[in-house]
Amino acid sequence: MTSWGIIQQSLPMFEKGFVLTLWLSFIGIIGSILVGLICSLLQYFKVPIFHQIATVYVEISRNTPLLIQLFFLYYAFPVIGIKFSAQLCGIIGLIFLGGSYMAEGFTGGFNGVSKGQLESGKAIGLSRWQLARYVVFPQGFSLSVPAMAANVIFLIKETSIFTVIAIPELTNTALDLIGMYYRSNEYLFVLVVAYAIILIPLSAILTLLEKRVRYGSFGN
Amino acid sequence: MDHSGISVLFEGTNFTRLLGGLWVTVKIAGVALILGLILGIVLGVLRTFKNRLLRLILRLYLEFFRIVPTVVLLFLFYYILPKQLNFNLPADQIATLVFALWVGAEMSDIVRGALISVPKHQRESGLAIGLNRYQLYRYVLIPQAITLEIPATINLATRVIKTTSLLMLISVMDVINIGQQIIEANNHTHPTGVFWVYGLIFLFYFLIDYPLSWWAKRLEKRRLERTNG
Numbered sequence: 109m110t111s112w113g114i115i116q117q118s119l120p121m122f123e124k125g126f127v128l129t130l131w132l133s134f135i136g137i138i139g140s141i142l143v144g145l146i147c148s149l150l151q152y153f154k155v156p157i158f159h160q161i162a163t164v165y166v167e168i169s170r171n172t173p174l175l176i177q178l179f180f181l182y183y184a185f186p187v188i189g190i191k192f193s194a195q196l197c198g199i200i201g202l203i204f205l206g207g208s209y210m211a212e213g214f215t216g217g218f219n220g221v222s223k224g225q226l227e228s229g230k231a232i233g234l235s236r237w238q239l240a241r242y243v244v245f246p247q248g249f250s251l252s253v254p255a256m257a258a259n260v261i262f263l264i265k266e267t268s269i270f271t272v273i274a275i276p277e278l279t280n281t282a283l284d285l286i287g288m289y290y291r292s293n294e295y296l297f298v299l300v301v302a303y304a305i306i307l308i309p310l311s312a313i314l315t316l317l318e319k320r321v322r323y324g325s326f327g328n
Numbered sequence: 329m330d331h332s333g334i335s336v337l338f339e340g341t342n343f344t345r346l347l348g349g350l351w352v353t354v355k356i357a358g359v360a361l362i363l364g365l366i367l368g369i370v371l372g373v374l375r376t377f378k379n380r381l382l383r384l385i386l387r388l389y390l391e392f393f394r395i396v397p398t399v400v401l402l403f404l405f406y407y408i409l410p411k412q413l414n415f416n417l418p419a420d421q422i423a424t425l426v427f428a429l430w431v432g433a434e435m436s437d438i439v440r441g442a443l444i445s446v447p448k449h450q451r452e453s454g455l456a457i458g459l460n461r462y463q464l465y466r467y468v469l470i471p472q473a474i475t476l477e478i479p480a481t482i483n484l485a486t487r488v489i490k491t492t493s494l495l496m497l498i499s500v501m502d503v504i505n506i507g508q509q510i511i512e513a514n515n516h517t518h519p520t521g522v523f524w525v526y527g528l529i530f531l532f533y534f535l536i537d538y539p540l541s542w543w544a545k546r547l548e549k550r551r552l553e554r555t556n557g
Binding site: 172180183187269271282286299 | 333394395396397398399400403404407408411412486490491492493494496497504511519520522523526527529530533534537538541
């Protein structure tokens, strides 16, 4: 069979993997942003105990690979009686990993707000909460957009690691097909194109977004 | 919970085998980093040149390595090098090659960013005292760029170390692969061994990466303090 025929035949399967990759990434990214936001706020307000917990979580999650986190969730947790489906493990793992990256991004944004702004805020008599609400957060969030954009791309690429716990996303689909039919060139080609279809437009959109946000914060 | 599972780690040669696997992991990451850094510095310098075609090609190279997930890169090289180009390498060398090219791509962007952020008057002063292009880069731009790029480079190193966890996918005998063998061999006698083996590997990665990312953070913080006055 010609290469083109092989590719055409495999497209329905890749389509399923494509949808699953998008879906898992979407949930993972939303979850990561929420977890990251909570952690960075706990750290910003130095909430006793919780802010130490958040710091420990961020360091553990940021300094270990997703693959081992997934293995732990999928293979080791059942031993102590906690069992999730593969997809749920994937989502939990991605949020566990992404949460710390997002938290670092937000914290970086908050810290990036210039000292002059903080001092001006204090000088006009803003309370700690008002300072956070009206000075630090609006500027901090727009400063953290580039980090967030980079994390979104990163997390989508990380879903390719889900293949190790046999979640039928894009990479797993390609590896399965290669295992069955030994047409590695064709399937890898489709795989690369599929990731390009997701990531090229997305990174273009995110770059645009970054520019707009930067205009908003510094274009006065 | 059955605590005897922990004894799996110390039975026979298990612990030394795991350390051996860790050494394979560290070696691949180390060699790839060194090669990638050299490649990245050269490419980063080339990307600040005016030649449009050269810049376009290098940009495409960077974007390719950025868009394709590392798992896929590993499989691309693993399947296509031997088949299409008749280029047979053992899996660990393929992995080193892929990581080096990937580090080179990321590094070229870091180096380029650092080079163009060296203040303009430095370049102009260099040219004014009659330095040629080589001298300008060698004595003025690169030394200043390097201090700017160190935190980003350390962060890249932590990423590379974390990404070596993927080596097991192309059947390199790294720490995770050996861990799996130990788990399988002891599954009947120590059903909770899986918890301890993966726990130990988790700890290994943390112990390598945490000091590095702590160092990068500290350098970055100092630099910010210096620039903010």
